[in-house]
Amino acid sequence: MDALGDRAPYVLWTKGATSFLAVRQETRVTITGSRASTSYGDHVAGELAHDASHAEQIVVSGGAYGIDDAAHRAALSSGGQTIAVVPGGPDRLYPAGHRDMLERVGDVGLLMSEMPPGAAPTRHRFIARGRLLAALSSATVIVEAGARSGSLHVAREAHALGRGVGAVPGPVTSAASTGTHLLLSEGTAALVTGHHDLATLTSDRRRQAPARTTGLSAGRDLDAVDQYRPGRSL
Numbered sequence: 001m002d003a004l005g006d007r008a009p010y011v012l013w014t015k016g017a018t019s020f021l022a023v024r025q026e027t028r029v030t031i032t033g034s035r036a037s038t039s040y041g042d043h044v045a046g047e048l049a050h051d052a053s054h055a056e057q058i059v060v061s062g063g064a065y066g067i068d069d070a071a072h073r074a075a076l077s078s079g080g081q082t083i084a085v086v087p088g089g090p091d092r093l094y095p096a097g098h099r100d101m102l103e104r105v106g107d108v109g110l111l112m113s114e115m116p117p118g119a120a121p122t123r124h125r126f127i128a129r130g131r132l133l134a135a136l137s138s139a140t141v142i143v144e145a146g147a148r149s150g151s152l153h154v155a156r157e158a159h160a161l162g163r164g165v166g167a168v169p170g171p172v173t174s175a176a177s178t179g180t181h182l183l184l185s186e187g188t189a190a191l192v193t194g195h196h197d198l199a200t201l202t203s204d205r206r207r208q209a210p211a212r213t214t215g216l217s218a219g220r221d222l223d224a225v226d227q228y229r230p231g232r233s234l
Helices: 002-007 039-054 067-075 096-108 123-136 151-159 176-184 194-201 217-227
Strands: 013-016 028-034 058-061 081-085 111-115 139-142 164-167
Touching: 002 123, 002 164, 013 096, 028 039, 028 067, 028 123, 028 151, 028 194, 039 067, 039 194, 058 067, 058 123, 067 081, 067 096, 081 096, 081 194, 096 111, 123 151, 139 151, 139 176, 139 194, 151 164, 151 176, 151 194, 164 194
Parallel strands: 028 058, 028 139, 058 081, 081 111, 139 164
Antiparallel strands: 013 111
């Protein structure tokens, strides 16, 4: 978290295996993406998380519906290790439909938040969580993302920190792949088609992070607001 400079959290609230935070950064990989994932995206996210687990990497994600869900569940079913970075307090598990899955992560993996117990998820907290997802791992992979998906914010945070960033291509007719194609075309992300590409991202530390301690541009931060809207499930 030191790479975040003055944006580093003052304290982290955790439940579970805090030893996951003491391992080398290259041991952790963030896999995230759209809440409105397709069966293709779920399959790819599950395969990446499964292979990462068998390579003894810790799968980091945000506990949301869609790609996050596929990544966490694949890691758990593979007997692997996973970290869920939640937007509210560690006792305010969100979304409610993932309570059982997130409780299991807390039992055998690690639940983590910069918010204290009792804190509810808000728009700002979803945006702020993106920098933690990016900073925790040596590489971040976006599997599917819409044009305004909050996962694009995570990818750009990781890129700005000098971490490896990958994106999975999809059908040109799929709105769920618009964001990943954007990351690839603008040069923010490298092409990921399997764990071999992911392994390259996690081992490539030659990238140099730009000197910055402030957030991303306002326009891009506003894109991430789509991650949460009152009354709308994640």
